[in-house]
Amino acid sequence: MYAQLVETGTSKLKSLDEMGPEERQFQERINDEIKIEPKNWMPDAYRKTLVRQISQHAHSEIVGMLPEGNWLTRAPTLKRKLQLMAKIQDEAGHGLYLYSAMETLGADRDEEIDKLHDGRAKYSSIFNYPTLNWADMGTIGWLVDGAAIVNQVPLQRTSYGPYARAMIRVCKEESFHQRQGYQILLTMMQEGTDDQKAMVQDSINRFWWPSLMMFGPSDENSPNSAQSMVWKIKRHSNDELRQRFLDQTVPQLELLGCTAPDPDLKYNQETGHYEFGEIDWQEFFDVVKGNGPCNRERIEARRSAIDNGAWVREAAVAYAAKRQRKAA
Amino acid sequence: MADWPLFEVFIRSKHGLNHKHVGSVHAADRSMAIENARELYTRRNEGVSIWIIPASEITASSPDEKEPLFDPSNDKVYRHASFYKLPKEVGHM
Numbered sequence: 001m002y003a004q005l006v007e008t009g010t011s012k013l014k015s016l017d018e019m020g021p022e023e024r025q026f027q028e029r030i031n032d033e034i035k036i037e038p039k040n041w042m043p044d045a046y047r048k049t050l051v052r053q054i055s056q057h058a059h060s061e062i063v064g065m066l067p068e069g070n071w072l073t074r075a076p077t078l079k080r081k082l083q084l085m086a087k088i089q090d091e092a093g094h095g096l097y098l099y100s101a102m103e104t105l106g107a108d109r110d111e112e113i114d115k116l117h118d119g120r121a122k123y124s125s126i127f128n129y130p131t132l133n134w135a136d137m138g139t140i141g142w143l144v145d146g147a148a149i150v151n152q153v154p155l156q157r158t159s160y161g162p163y164a165r166a167m168i169r170v171c172k173e174e175s176f177h178q179r180q181g182y183q184i185l186l187t188m189m190q191e192g193t194d195d196q197k198a199m200v201q202d203s204i205n206r207f208w209w210p211s212l213m214m215f216g217p218s219d220e221n222s223p224n225s226a227q228s229m230v231w232k233i234k235r236h237s238n239d240e241l242r243q244r245f246l247d248q249t250v251p252q253l254e255l256l257g258c259t260a261p262d263p264d265l266k267y268n269q270e271t272g273h274y275e276f277g278e279i280d281w282q283e284f285f286d287v288v289k290g291n292g293p294c295n296r297e298r299i300e301a302r303r304s305a306i307d308n309g310a311w312v313r314e315a316a317v318a319y320a321a322k323r324q325r326k327a328a
Numbered sequence: 329m330a331d332w333p334l335f336e337v338f339i340r341s342k343h344g345l346n347h348k349h350v351g352s353v354h355a356a357d358r359s360m361a362i363e364n365a366r367e368l369y370t371r372r373n374e375g376v377s378i379w380i381i382p383a384s385e386i387t388a389s390s391p392d393e394k395e396p397l398f399d400p401s402n403d404k405v406y407r408h409a410s411f412y413k414l415p416k417e418v419g420h421m
Contacts, residue, residue, distance in 0.1 A: 037391075039388065039390060039391050040391050041391075086371075089367075089371070090371070093367075093368050093371065096353070096368055097351055097368070100351045100352045100353070101351075103334065103352070109354070165351075166351070169350075169351075173371075173372075313332070313356075316332075316356040316360060317331060317332070317356050319356070320356035320357035320360065323357065323359075324357065
């Protein structure tokens with residue numbers, strides 16, 4: 001999930017009877033699966049929750065370009081380099097679709113980006129892990145984008161219209177990401193040397209647990225989920241989505257001929273689901289709070305991109321003004 | 329980016345179809361808005377033509393006006409072809 005721990009600012013769910021007429025009408029609209037659009041009345045907490053979630057989602061896409069950018073100049077072939085560049089450009093695009101959806105709620109893009117840079121806004125924990133070998137490009141596409149797809153498919157039906165429509169675009173592009181990633185790993189496993197195969201396993205060992213953490217805390221530690229579900233921003237619980245991801249991923253793992261770093265991983269014949277070991281939640285909360293392996297580096301990279309690009313933005317404004325003067 | 333105005337983007341996905349709203353971009357001016365829209369919304373043959381318009385230039389109806397604007401058409405069923413029942417012998421009309 002690209003949005004983890006999104007505060008709703010509400011402590012207790014209201015029943016329809018406890019709501020004023022406007023809020024009641026709003027909730028009934030949601031219950032009837034009618035999308036909420038920018039100009040419709042909405043409770044302040046719904047608006048704020050969405051701004052938090054959509055901005056966090058957008059920030060994740062933008063920060064998510066960095067771990068892959070690390071390998072652009074080191075891609076093994078020109079073909080792989082072009083593919084990786086296309087994927088990274090998509091992620092920039094996804095970030096922009098989402099910022100654009102967020103602005104329909106009256107939020108200011110610069111202000112939300114400031115919040116990312118000074119640590120008030122979060123982004124997905126997964127992007128705070130380093131990319132140490134080429135196989136990581138495969139693993140990120142397969143596991144990280146795979147987990148993102150499981151999360152984003154239901155978001156296409158989320159209650160806020162502009163968010164849902166942005167997610168439809170994102171999902172269309174995301175399956176290219178996952179397939180290109182899996183193909184990188186498959187090629188290394190089928191045609192690679194022993195060293196290259198070992199790289200794949202090493203990469204999976206490092207990204208396996210962080211990928212499962214992408215879905216956010218377990219349901220009993222997810223105090224904001226209930227309100228988000230009533231508002232239909234969220235459609236499935238964290239644990240439900242995590243399970244769905246695991247069930248589809250383990251057979252792909254086996255097809256690669258690799259293993260998961262989880263001795264407790266096993267198939268349960270009765271339930272038809274895979275069971276897995278305990279997630280290290282301390283690690284998850286540490287990373288979310290800013291103390292993962294790459295948090296500081298990521299934010300520093302974003303800040304310097306904005307600062308070092310200032311002259312480009314100024315030049316563009318000056319050029320636009322000059323062109324306008326000439327036309328006048 | 330606050331000094332870059334917001335432009336709404338409309339894309340014609342195929343010849344013969346209408347331009348359809350797809351989202352928005354920030355840009356320093358209109359020609360840059362077209363370039364940004366091209367990069368953002370048509371990376372995979374999604375379009376054959378782009379319109380952009382400053383978001384501030386759009387006037388939209390308000391949800392409060394939904395009844396006065398759209399209700400009157402609800403009670404004019406005779407505006408629909410299905411209102412006119414014709415005998416079977418007429419065939420497809």
